[in-house]
Structures are given as C-alpha cells and as structure tokens.
C-alpha cells in the first residue's frame with residue numbers, strides 16, 4: 001500500500017460531477033495531486049457498494065499482515081454510516097478467512113450514553129458488525145458507560161495504556177502514543193472526524209490520548225474522543241467520505257493550506273506521523289474535486 005504518496009484510483013474520473021468539460025483527464029489528476037495537502041492515497045468509487053467491497057478487502061489484508069507480524073490486530077472503529085459499510089466483512093470469504101480471534105476492537109469516539117442507547121457507537125457496531133463475526137467479547141473494548149464523561153475518557157486512556165504495555169496495541173516510537181494497526185474514521189459534513197469538531201478546543205489536545213467534550217454541536221453533547229496525536233500515530237488510517245453533503249468539506253481537505261490555513265477542518269489535520277492514510281471517497285463526495293477552487297471563501301464559512 002502506498003505510504004506518503006498520493007494516488008488516484010478512479011475508474012472513470014470523467015464521470016465525477018463537477019469536472020470541467022473537455023478537461024484533460026491527466027491534467028485533472030495532476031491538479032488534484034498538486035492540491036492534495038494531506039499525504040495519502042485517494043480512492044474514489046462510483047457507488048457505496050464498490051466502496052464497501054474495497055474497504056472490506058483493505059481491512060482484511062491489514063488484519064492478515066498484522067496478525068502475521070504481531071499476532072494481534074488492533075482496530076479502532078467509529079460511529080456513523082461507516083459501520084453499515086462493514087457489512088461486506090461479515091460475508092464470504094471474510095467471515096471465514098479473517099482471523100477474528102486475533103482482533104482487539106476499540107472506538108475512536110463514543111457518545112456519553114448507555115450501551116443500549118440508540119446513539120451509542122458501541123451499539124451501532126455491535127448490532128451492525130461485531131455480532132455477525134467471531135471477535136471474542138473479551139477483546140471488545142468499549143467505553144465505560146457508568147462513569148461521567150470525564151472519568152470515562154480517563155479510564156479509557158488507562159485501559160489503552162495497559163494494552164500498550166503488553167503490546168496488544170503497538171506504540172509509536174516517535175510520538176510515544178498508541179499505534180493502532182488501523183484507525184477507521186468517517187468525515188462528517190462539517191469536516192469533523194471522531195468527535196473532533198471544527199473550531200473546538202479538543203482539536204488542540206496534545207497531552208491526553210483520550211479526551212472529552214461536553215458541547216458537541218451534534219447531539220448528544222457529551223462525548224469521548226481520541227486526540228489528533230493518537231489518530232496520527234496509527235499505522236494505518238482509513239477515512240470514509242460519502243454523500244454529496246460531504247463534497248464541500250472534501251474539497252477543503254484537499255486544498256486545506258491554500259484555503260483555510262488558520263482554521264483547518266478536523267479532517268485536514270489527519271497526517272500520519274509514520275503510517276499510511278487512505279481516503280475512501282464515494283463519487284458524490286468527490287463532486288468538487290475536479291474543479292478545485294482555492295479561492296472559494298464561502299466554503300470557509302461552513
């Protein structure tokens with residue numbers, strides 16, 4: 001998999017809405033490459049089905065590599081629509097070929113609600129994914145819902161520290177942060193990732209691995225989230241963007257330095273220290289990538 005490089009996997013970029021008529025395909029790709037501030041690989045898909053198929057293969061391959069290398073696979077899940085894309089992993093061949101017993105599952109963020117609450121990221125993943133595969137329940141590390149949000153963040157960080165000590169979760173030698181084998185993220189329409197929202201103080205958290213917020217712009221207000229340094233220390237980061245309501249944020253991420261240097265979107269802070277980054281973008285969310293307008297100030301107001 002490509003590391004600090006940028007690559008485009010688009011079967012037919014000319015079908016991406018927003019591409020200028022008659023624009024040379026290779027020039028389009030070159031422009032995009034030049035403007036892509038996040039170092040990583042960009043994969044654009046015609047449909048959610050194609051995206052889900054590729055994501056499943058990507059996760060399965062990483063699982064195989066890390067189980068072989070380390071004996072474990074540490075993966076941090078997120079909430080949102082991304083979980084529905086994991087359905088392909090519950091099907092053949094992956095339901096049989098993936099060594100689920102070696103998986104250790106975490107959450108990049110969680111809402112401060114009970115585990116049976118409809119807003120719970122744990123419940124979403126359990127119902128839509130984890131209950132359909134053979135991950136050991138003792139390896140599923142959800143956030144404690146019996147504590148205050150502040151206590152729950154501290155207790156989750158403590159748990160992660162214990163698992164780093166025994167190297168079930170690897171450690172980054174350059175940042176001393178946990179180095180998850182894979183962190184899965186989804187970008188919201190405002191450019192948020194995990195529970196890190198635009199302009200929020202939590203974006204600047206550099207001491208704590210797991211922090212909390214009590215004023216999320218999206219309900220519920222109390223949430224726990226990995227900090228940016230933890231996200232960036234992962235061996236692999238996969239970010240999914242789907243739906244046309246993500247197109248403006250996607251464009252901003254691609255040209256972040258040119259457009260909004262002082263107020264970068266949370267998603268544009270993703271920059272692996274040593275690892276690999278892959279963007280899985282559905283066609284609708286890539287609408288504006290063919291016509292990057294570095295001076296479109298209206299987008300900064302999002």
Ligand SMILES: O=C1O[C@H](COP(=O)(O)O)[C@@H](O)[C@H](O)[C@H]1O
Nearest residue numbers: 078079080081082109186188194
């Ligand atoms: O609040 C959250 O939102 C994002 C994106 O979710 P979506 O509903 O817009 O698809 C999610 O990744 C995050 O984990 C969650 O807590």
